[in-house]
Amino acid sequence: MNQLNNxxxxxxxxxxxxxxxxxxxxxxxxxxxxxxxxxxxLALLPKNPLLGSLVGSCIGFLFPVCECGxxxxxxxxxxxxxxxxxxxxxxxxxxxxxxxxFWATWTAFRGQPEIVLYRIGFSLLIATIIGWVFGTQKxxxxxxxxxxxxxxxxxxxxxxDYSSGTSPLLQSGTYFLGQSARPLITDPxxxxxxxxxxxxxxxxxxxxxxxxxxxxxMRELGGVLILGSAIAAVIQVFVxxxxxxxxxxxxxxxxxxxxLLAGVVSICSTVDSFFALSFASxxxxxxxxxxxxxxxxxxxKGVGLMLSIFKPRAIFYLFLLAAQLTFLLTLALNLYxx
Amino acid sequence: xxxxxxxxxxxxxxxxxxxxWGIALLKFWLTGQLFLLIHPNYGWLTVGAAVTLLxxxxxxxxxxxxxxxxxxxxxxxxxxxxxxxxxWGSLLMLIMAxxxxxxxxxxxxxxxxxxxxxxxxxxxTRVKPQAFRAASRSEDKNLIDWIRSxxxxxEPDAYAGQKAKxxxxxxxxxxxxxxxxxxxxxxxxxxxxxxxxxxxxxxxTTGDRKAxxxxxxxxxxxxxxxxxxDGKRQLTLQANSLKxxxxxxxxxxx
Numbered sequence: 001m002n003q004l005n006n007x008x009x010x011x012x013x014x015x016x017x018x019x020x021x022x023x024x025x026x027x028x029x030x031x032x033x034x035x036x037x038x039x040x041x042l043a044l045l046p047k048n049p050l051l052g053s054l055v056g057s058c059i060g061f062l063f064p065v066c067e068c069g070x071x072x073x074x075x076x077x078x079x080x081x082x083x084x085x086x087x088x089x090x091x092x093x094x095x096x097x098x099x100x101x102f103w104a105t106w107t108a109f110r111g112q113p114e115i116v117l118y119r120i121g122f123s124l125l126i127a128t129i130i131g132w133v134f135g136t137q138k139x140x141x142x143x144x145x146x147x148x149x150x151x152x153x154x155x156x157x158x159x160x161d162y163s164s165g166t167s168p169l170l171q172s173g174t175y176f177l178g179q180s181a182r183p184l185i186t187d188p189x190x191x192x193x194x195x196x197x198x199x200x201x202x203x204x205x206x207x208x209x210x211x212x213x214x215x216x217x218m219r220e221l222g223g224v225l226i227l228g229s230a231i232a233a234v235i236q237v238f239v240x241x242x243x244x245x246x247x248x249x250x251x252x253x254x255x256x257x258x259x260l261l262a263g264v265v266s267i268c269s270t271v272d273s274f275f276a277l278s279f280a281s282x283x284x285x286x287x288x289x290x291x292x293x294x295x296x297x298x299x300x301k302g303v304g305l306m307l308s309i310f311k312p313r314a315i316f317y318l319f320l321l322a323a324q325l326t327f328l329l330t331l332a333l334n335l336y337x338x
Numbered sequence: 339x340x341x342x343x344x345x346x347x348x349x350x351x352x353x354x355x356x357x358x359w360g361i362a363l364l365k366f367w368l369t370g371q372l373f374l375l376i377h378p379n380y381g382w383l384t385v386g387a388a389v390t391l392l393x394x395x396x397x398x399x400x401x402x403x404x405x406x407x408x409x410x411x412x413x414x415x416x417x418x419x420x421x422x423x424x425x426w427g428s429l430l431m432l433i434m435a436x437x438x439x440x441x442x443x444x445x446x447x448x449x450x451x452x453x454x455x456x457x458x459x460x461x462x463t464r465v466k467p468q469a470f471r472a473a474s475r476s477e478d479k480n481l482i483d484w485i486r487s488x489x490x491x492x493e494p495d496a497y498a499g500q501k502a503k504x505x506x507x508x509x510x511x512x513x514x515x516x517x518x519x520x521x522x523x524x525x526x527x528x529x530x531x532x533x534x535x536x537x538x539x540x541x542x543t544t545g546d547r548k549a550x551x552x553x554x555x556x557x558x559x560x561x562x563x564x565x566x567x568d569g570k571r572q573l574t575l576q577a578n579s580l581k582x583x584x585x586x587x588x589x590x591x592x
Binding site: 006008023027111215232274278 | 352355356359363366372374375376380383384386387390391394397398401426427428430431434437438441443444446447449450453454455527528529530531532534
């Protein structure tokens with residue numbers, strides 16, 4: 001009974017500490033959809049794959065969203081013609097490289113500021129490398145879901161027509177889509193994008209969209225946060241300490257365990273540092289960093305959302321690359337630095 | 339009158355879930371239970387979030403109410419990539435908020451201290467002392483101050499003979515004999531999830547530790563000595579007087 005009480009106290013403390021940050025993240029991501037004009041931003045992006053993926057990784061600063069908010073944004077970026085390295089860099093880094101996540105991680109790991117720096121550095125490095133790797137694929141459409149690929153085909157065809165057919169991307173058989181100005185909007189997130197992007201709507205209407213958006217995200221992410229906090233509390237209180245210490249003190253198993261946990265728990269990146277904090281005394285620093293770097297990139301919830309952009313094969317590549325890089329970097333951290 | 343269906347009630351469920359969390363956060367703050375959950379530095383964040391949540395729910399309630407009075411001019415419901423079936427996220431939030439309202443958080447006690455390794459390691463505080471000012475009188479130092487002093491200058495003999503008056507709760511360490519117990523407090527840097535115990539061994543001059551039940555809060559006065567406990571030389575408080583005190587409103591230290 002006492003243990004149950006402790007677990008519930010722990011659970012509540014995680015929630016009470018995390019909810020303000022979650023709310024901030026949700027409000028900011030909603031607000032920025034109003035103020036940042038993505039199309040103008042796209043005109044400024046570099047075409048070089050390496051530079052593009054680096055810049056893409058950094059524009060998370062403009063859209064402080066966690067991994068649930070960034071997928072629709074990455075999708076919109078792709079649809080509006082952003083280079084692939086930019087979109088991938090953004091997709092992987094935006095949940096971590098943003099001011100609210102900095103602040104939350106800093107709050108949680110005030111005692112170990114190096115964790116904050118490793119988290120940012122590794123995320124930036126991994127996202128840039130993966131974005132660069134995907135940049136070598138000249139035609140990204142085979143990796144995308146058919147609906148999205150056809151939007152891109154239509155776009156490239158239209159632009160190729162415009163520049164008198166010099167584009168190598170013209171080899172596409174889907175020209176019948178060109179009969180309408182734009183394929184039908186069938187996808188909810190695209191619909192949402194279209195609705196939010198309409199700057200012509202009156203401000204009152206847009207503010208109500210913001211309100212609805214806030215409520216929807218709070219309820220989605222709040223639900224995940226509650227499940228995640230419950231798992232953290234139960235593990236801390238009910239799993240025997242010897243088991244956790246045995247797993248958490250070895251440089252290799254600790255990283256694997258935390259990466260697996262990150263993938264399963266799917267907790268939002270604005271609040272995952274509080275989750276990791278509950279393992280701070282028993283797990284190696286490298287494994288905590290692995291949790292904080294890998295979780296925002298790939299997790300069960302995120303994979304579900306990513307399926308709205310990529311084919312499973314592409315997600316598998318993303319997963320493989322991200323997991324290997326995270327493992328190697330944090331293992332180096334465990335073995336050589338801390 | 340609109341027909342009541344599960345779907346038409348969903349927006350109200352959202353409103354209730356968000357309002358309930360606003361109320362729950364305010365309750366923790368007003369009853370002082372917030373001290374048991376998070377570091378006081380972040381109390382303002384909680385209060386701010388509570389007010390914002392209440393505001394959001396009030397606005398949404400107002401719009402739903404207005405929309406229900408003017409049928410036909412409804413906003414198209416905004417779709418969203420969703421993970422839970424409709425209503426689940428809100429229902430979960432609502433239930434947990436109500437549980438939070440009913441439940442009184444509990445300060446961690448000796449069982450947790452033992453689970454978190456109070457008996458195993460030399461206690462170190464995680465936030466390193468940035469500036470170090472020695473209290474002018476050693477009796478004014480609290481438990482954490484003593485641990486920080488040890489962290490800066492670990493030689494126990496340096497403190498021998500100094501007077502001390504510290505508060506904490508009793509933990510029976512399986513590694514210590516009947517004459518000793520650990521006077522313990524939890525320190526937190528962020529929230530209860532990272533609470534870690536710090537403790538000093540207390541040596542009883544008369545009787546054994548059974549007179550002081552585990553988890554009792556005590557104010558112990560005495561002087562510092564060096565003892566070899568569990569194979570390590572350790573700073574130990576030799577007790578002259580032990581006085582039971584009520585559990586402080588804010589049982590953690592920082």
